[in-house]
Amino acid sequence: MNPNHDHFPEGESYRQSLSGRYRTASIWQSLFFSALVIAILSLAALLYNIMDGAFGYVAFEYKNDPAQFSTKPLDDLNKQELLAILKANLSSGAYKKLDNEKPMEKRSKADLYTLTLERLIQIDIKQTWSMTDSILHSAEIKIEVAGKYPEAKLEFRSWLTPVFLTTPMSSKAEFAGVRTAILGSLWMVGIAILFALPIGTGAAIYLQEYASKNLINRVIQTNINNLAGVPSIVYGMLGLAIFVRAFEPFTSGSMFGVTDSNGRTILSAGLTMGTLVLPLIIINAQEAIKAVPDSLRQAAFGVGATRWQTVWHHVLPNALPGILTGSILAVSRAIGETAPLIVVGASTFISIDPDGPFSKFTALPIQIYQWTTRAQSEFHSIAASAIIVLLILLLTLNASAVLLRNRVQRKY
Amino acid sequence: MKRENTIKENINFRPLDLKKKMRPGESIIQTLLFISGVLSIFITVAIVYELGKEALLFFNNPDVTLAKFLGTTRWQPGIGLFGIWPLVTSTLITSTIAMFVSLPLGLAAALFLSEYASPKARSVLKPILEILAGIPTVVYGYFALLFMTPLLQKIFGEGVEVYNMGSAGIVMGIMILPLISSMSEDALSAVPRALREGAYAMGATKFETSLQVVLPAALSGIGAALIIGISRAVGETMIVAIAAGAGPNFTFNPFQAAETMTGHIARISGGDLSYNTIDYTSLFAIALMLFLVTLILNLVSQVIINKFRQRYE
Numbered sequence: 001m002n003p004n005h006d007h008f009p010e011g012e013s014y015r016q017s018l019s020g021r022y023r024t025a026s027i028w029q030s031l032f033f034s035a036l037v038i039a040i041l042s043l044a045a046l047l048y049n050i051m052d053g054a055f056g057y058v059a060f061e062y063k064n065d066p067a068q069f070s071t072k073p074l075d076d077l078n079k080q081e082l083l084a085i086l087k088a089n090l091s092s093g094a095y096k097k098l099d100n101e102k103p104m105e106k107r108s109k110a111d112l113y114t115l116t117l118e119r120l121i122q123i124d125i126k127q128t129w130s131m132t133d134s135i136l137h138s139a140e141i142k143i144e145v146a147g148k149y150p151e152a153k154l155e156f157r158s159w160l161t162p163v164f165l166t167t168p169m170s171s172k173a174e175f176a177g178v179r180t181a182i183l184g185s186l187w188m189v190g191i192a193i194l195f196a197l198p199i200g201t202g203a204a205i206y207l208q209e210y211a212s213k214n215l216i217n218r219v220i221q222t223n224i225n226n227l228a229g230v231p232s233i234v235y236g237m238l239g240l241a242i243f244v245r246a247f248e249p250f251t252s253g254s255m256f257g258v259t260d261s262n263g264r265t266i267l268s269a270g271l272t273m274g275t276l277v278l279p280l281i282i283i284n285a286q287e288a289i290k291a292v293p294d295s296l297r298q299a300a301f302g303v304g305a306t307r308w309q310t311v312w313h314h315v316l317p318n319a320l321p322g323i324l325t326g327s328i329l330a331v332s333r334a335i336g337e338t339a340p341l342i343v344v345g346a347s348t349f350i351s352i353d354p355d356g357p358f359s360k361f362t363a364l365p366i367q368i369y370q371w372t373t374r375a376q377s378e379f380h381s382i383a384a385s386a387i388i389v390l391l392i393l394l395l396t397l398n399a400s401a402v403l404l405r406n407r408v409q410r411k412y
Numbered sequence: 413m414k415r416e417n418t419i420k421e422n423i424n425f426r427p428l429d430l431k432k433k434m435r436p437g438e439s440i441i442q443t444l445l446f447i448s449g450v451l452s453i454f455i456t457v458a459i460v461y462e463l464g465k466e467a468l469l470f471f472n473n474p475d476v477t478l479a480k481f482l483g484t485t486r487w488q489p490g491i492g493l494f495g496i497w498p499l500v501t502s503t504l505i506t507s508t509i510a511m512f513v514s515l516p517l518g519l520a521a522a523l524f525l526s527e528y529a530s531p532k533a534r535s536v537l538k539p540i541l542e543i544l545a546g547i548p549t550v551v552y553g554y555f556a557l558l559f560m561t562p563l564l565q566k567i568f569g570e571g572v573e574v575y576n577m578g579s580a581g582i583v584m585g586i587m588i589l590p591l592i593s594s595m596s597e598d599a600l601s602a603v604p605r606a607l608r609e610g611a612y613a614m615g616a617t618k619f620e621t622s623l624q625v626v627l628p629a630a631l632s633g634i635g636a637a638l639i640i641g642i643s644r645a646v647g648e649t650m651i652v653a654i655a656a657g658a659g660p661n662f663t664f665n666p667f668q669a670a671e672t673m674t675g676h677i678a679r680i681s682g683g684d685l686s687y688n689t690i691d692y693t694s695l696f697a698i699a700l701m702l703f704l705v706t707l708i709l710n711l712v713s714q715v716i717i718n719k720f721r722q723r724y725e
Binding site for chain 2: 021022024025026028029031032033034035036038039040042043045046049050053198199200202203205206207210211217219220222223224225226227229230231232233234236237238240241242245275278279282306307308332335336337338339342343345365368369372373380383384387390391394398
């Protein structure tokens, strides 16, 4: 329908135009719907792409024949035999170093098995295939491998294994894990929340319960809304200038007698991330406090409670589920953020568990970034596995936020 | 009479004190709460001060002149090349591509959700958009490099480089889509029902109503969504750092590699950067530009939203 018509069609011509108008309407409706279909397809493609990378055939060769270490197949050896092999074939320096990291006697059988593979037999990955290729072109791949790498073994491998979760970093993709990255992420998020939750809730209480409508409070409110839209990398630069550089004596721990570090620590990262999620926490807490009905406050004032007594005994307990939901969402934002951590100086190779706020750190998204930007495809496979770990972590967090919201939500 | 007397005798009235009582605990708490509120202002001040201080060091460097900064097209502060344009153009190109993907798709999705979808369909479709919005950007980077780029190479052939602005831009568009659609949907559902009923009464079809009545009425809210989307695209880091290329490149070809402002900051600061070098201060100059651009965009969009709200409330 053209709005510039001088006359609206009438009678027969109106009826004739009607079917055309309906046709246009239904075409556009399906166009609108197709936008959602594209969104769903993108999501499906993304998830498929990740699964495709995390599983598939891998062709590898043993650099050293397992037979030269043991007459029995490796899988049948028990812990003591593995230990003996390691002791006999590793140089005494290398063995001592491993023993210092964790006493060899106390290591599990799986751990010793991995060590034997990693240090003695040494795997050389020749080529990897995606899940789709592995399933659809299985026969061709087998022929190709037999032709190109006659020595190689072909194995369908899930790169995401329980071992992947519990082993630290390694420079070889097949032995690398995300243990240090997960621990680093947890430390960082813990510090961020310890820093941001009390301050954020305090700010929200001030703005909702105490602030009058004067200029300074309006400025605070506008400022918080704007901070929520500042690009995360700018927070990274702020963290680099303030937490890493200006506060170095504090964040490196040299104030507390820690000597072997600079400002690029978990503490700096956690504080930077806390600054980043602070506006989010404030805004969510404000919404939660706003939802507490005024009648509760008036009843409290009516029986003579002071403002803080009202807030502490009546407003906060009722707003708590909302505040917690908001902070879970903030946690999931912090776990996925990468850019500020790069700027603040996440280390790329950490094979020792972080042992406190002053240790160097790596985090799950940092590992994903590192591995994705490597050229070899086996690193893409472990990047995909790490993404699955990250997404499952986020899904759990968000699901618990939704559950919490639905469960404790009160209707007034 | 007698009863009243006993009540008066039994209740021991305290003399009413109308003066405000001093409660030191209360005022301490109130001060602490005020400090937490004001801290957010300190964060903004700290951002402006720290970025400004280092950026000033950069621009005060005798080698850096305005003519070089804006008049040349190569950026390599380490060897005295200070032309900012390659970083700016690639940021503009990736953001433009992202907006060309996310605005039509997001708007169409919002129109469908607010005007056509049944409550049941909404309850299925909206969470899917929310999942898209919750995926970390580093995952989108993986997707851009290992899915979108091979796809573009299949479609457009050899001319597509392994790292290119096109795939980063498209994937960024997918990332921003949920933001545009949810903000536009809010704007569309804020249009009063009476306007729609009026259009139906005049014999308009649902499509004519939504396109010629509801959409114009929600235009300012959609404008705000567009502006927020641009600000998000300009500040987005991980997708471009992974997929758009490493190294400033002055080009307008979306199939070539070129580093954006954010990607440049991420790459340079990723190494062990020593303080007080020209590389270090130049990053702060770029970050200050980013901060100012996004701040202005966010402020404009907030002003638009506030105006829009007043009109219908």
